[in-house]
Amino acid sequence: MARIVMKFGGTSVADIERIRNVARHVKRETDAGHEVAVVVSAMAGKTNELVGWAREASPMHDAREYDSIVASGEQVTSGLLAITLQSMSVDARSWLGWQIPIKTDNAHGAARIMDIEGSEMVRRLGIGQVAVVAGFQGIGPDNRIATLGRGGSDTSAVAIAAAIKADRCDIYTDVDGVYTTDPRIEPNARRLNKVSYEEMLEMASLGAKVLQVRSVELAMVHNVRTFVRSSFEAPDAPGMGDFDNPPGTLICDEDEIVEKQIVTGIAYAKDEAQISLRQLDDRPGVSAAIFGPLAEAGINVDMIVQNISGDGKYTDMTFTVPHGDLQKAVALLTESKEKIGFDQVQSEAGLVKVSVIGVGMRSHTGVAATAFKAMAEKGINIRAITTSEIKISILIDGPYAELAVRTLHNVYGLDKA
Amino acid sequence: MARIVMKFGGTSVADIERIRNVARHVKRETDAGHEVAVVVSAMAGKTNELVGWAREASPMHDAREYDSIVASGEQVTSGLLAITLQSMSVDARSWLGWQIPIKTDNAHGAARIMDIEGSEMVRRLGIGQVAVVAGFQGIGPDNRIATLGRGGSDTSAVAIAAAIKADRCDIYTDVDGVYTTDPRIEPNARRLNKVSYEEMLEMASLGAKVLQVRSVELAMVHNVRTFVRSSFEAPDAPGMGDFDNPPGTLICDEDEIVEKQIVTGIAYAKDEAQISLRQLDDRPGVSAAIFGPLAEAGINVDMIVQNISGDGKYTDMTFTVPHGDLQKAVALLTESKEKIGFDQVQSEAGLVKVSVIGVGMRSHTGVAATAFKAMAEKGINIRAITTSEIKISILIDGPYAELAVRTLHNVYGLDKA
Structure with missing residues (x-):
């Protein structure tokens, strides 16, 4: 039995049918006896809609108000996924950033996570309740919602994994892992089974847009083994299984990679x-x-x-x-x-x-x-x-x-x- | 100088242009030197969209999750109005139910307000900051968002008016007041200048859908003078002015109505x-x-x-x-x-x-x-x-x-x- 964090991006929760698919992925893991915290983004397109309104209201807007507006997108998804899980007889509840709380600094719009109080969540995971966490958001010292910047849900997921001492953090995305290069350019690009934090950090900051840079930094600092895989795979596909032949890419400490390549x-x-x-x-x-x-x-x-x-x-x-x-x-x-x-x-x-x-x-x-x-x-x-x-x-x-x-x-x- | 609460419903904040119109109404009152708290509903159609998703996810859904989902609508509008006011050089900030806090009971989906901690809001009103409050929502004893049921923003507005001891609560709606009967049936129906709480309570519960019944009850108990007027009037129209010939209907104590009619x-x-x-x-x-x-x-x-x-x-x-x-x-x-x-x-x-x-x-x-x-x-x-x-x-x-x-x-x- 493991404790895992699963993170799903906006395209994976774009409508109720896809949210059901996400719920099946979650159920597969709880059925296997794992403790699961899920982190979700806003439904695809919703954040852009909200940002558009804020800009229309005023091009130079208060970042605190902007945060309150855009954070509502993840609030909606977290509730919808909790309901969907319940309808599949999986005990679940949603958590907003201020409820956990995920404490951030005061840099609204691009806040950094300072501290996560995970004890109540861990207690509930222990009695079999899935935690559905609204990604991208925390609460600042001013008692107002603070967002982590674009792609911040990845960072939420890794930070929560570190806080609750999860065995790993699974990032479900629209690609099935990290490749040796962009497959649209080089059709012979291969999926990597494992890549080190340092290498991933270079790849992330260089435009391999699988993971937000900040989340990889966090994973490296807290040694959170982060597993990138596709959310479009059938949810009844095998779980993590064998780490040497996984259905995705594991980002981990260099020491865990036995056969190191010179160039990755x-x-x-x-x-x-x-x-x-x-x-x-x-x-x-x-x-x-x-x-x-x-x-x-x-x-x-x-x-x-x-x-x-x-x-x-x-x-x-x-x-x-x-x-x-x-x-x-x-x-x-x-x-x-x-x-x-x-x-x-x-x-x-x-x-x-x-x-x-x-x-x-x-x-x-x-x-x-x-x-x-x-x-x-x-x-x-x-x-x-x-x-x-x-x-x-x-x-x-x-x-x-x-x-x-x-x-x-x-x-x-x-x-x- | 008066302290007033202004409430705007969903059709009044349906898009950014209408939100600008609302902001002009607010600015008229702050320019006149009044202290203003504004309560807003979700943009027209948004609550239905959110409710639709919740139902699609599961017809029998957890009321606590439902509340978290639908309350996001007012969260968005409160932020957008605050931004819009700021762009007109009106100092403003949004307040969510849990931030004030508006404490409710645990009856998710149809919660009752138990207590409002208004002191910080009053302090900020005193230094000229407009409070933009997300209507329809509070926080339950379980530290989760609780909504007040359909039309709950009226109740939010009256309850806040009572809590901050406002001089009156202006309910801006799509009709310009309370009529002697439905003007669609009787074209000679007249707008009432004043109506007593008791009478309004009977009218509200009998299908004159101007105000939520619960809000009229609250207004009666706390003697909150409640003024119903149209949000579609030009925002530079005169303000409240003469109470004996107002641009709307004042709901007030029977004693304030000098010329009582036998039938209202x-x-x-x-x-x-x-x-x-x-x-x-x-x-x-x-x-x-x-x-x-x-x-x-x-x-x-x-x-x-x-x-x-x-x-x-x-x-x-x-x-x-x-x-x-x-x-x-x-x-x-x-x-x-x-x-x-x-x-x-x-x-x-x-x-x-x-x-x-x-x-x-x-x-x-x-x-x-x-x-x-x-x-x-x-x-x-x-x-x-x-x-x-x-x-x-x-x-x-x-x-x-x-x-x-x-x-x-x-x-x-x-x-x-």
């Missing part, structure tokens, strides 16, 4: 833009002068490359921002031209960042060289390179994205089981 | 059905034997007429039930025929109860005689009569409903200003 996956992020500052004064504090104002404006700067100054006076600085922020970033930099001290700002949009990810890189050399050689052979120009312990990222021109992903997927043998 | 209004209730038990044993306890089982089955018995027994052995008993309950009632009585002891059960559907209402009846005689004479002159057969201190009700055949209403409206001179 290829991720990509589209719509990147590159900004270069030419003839930049090479003096202490110049980086702060550049990136301080961009950070204040909420612009997310990613790859940063600075060449060594040749003459000790001037250097070039290159970095990337999301395409949507390019105009604002260039305008901000141009305003501060005198203060920062540079000759020219150049920019280019329509770029793609492709990343090779794998914890095995730590102990293997030549991984980067393999990537660069493969790119060169296909005639793909590399604009910038950044590396971390478990990741190599290259910035290339947009039209080469698919070719680069497929080439890298192939060169590291990811299509072989 | 004519109400009617359609779809009544009559049940007669013939040759009923005339023994103690027979009424309990009849009405006990009906009450247990949730059947609302209204007019009860028992003739004096001629021979001391048998009598006849006649009473009315709503048409929808007729079949169930007859079946129940037939089952218990032996136990109750009667010869025959007869029933007739399609009847109408017409009532003459007025506090002036207490001190005037002949009011009933006038009604009976007028009915006789029009050839309208009276099937049953019941009277109270301020009301005479007669049961007649359905097709005569409009004729009876118009005749009574005329005979008591209600069409004259």
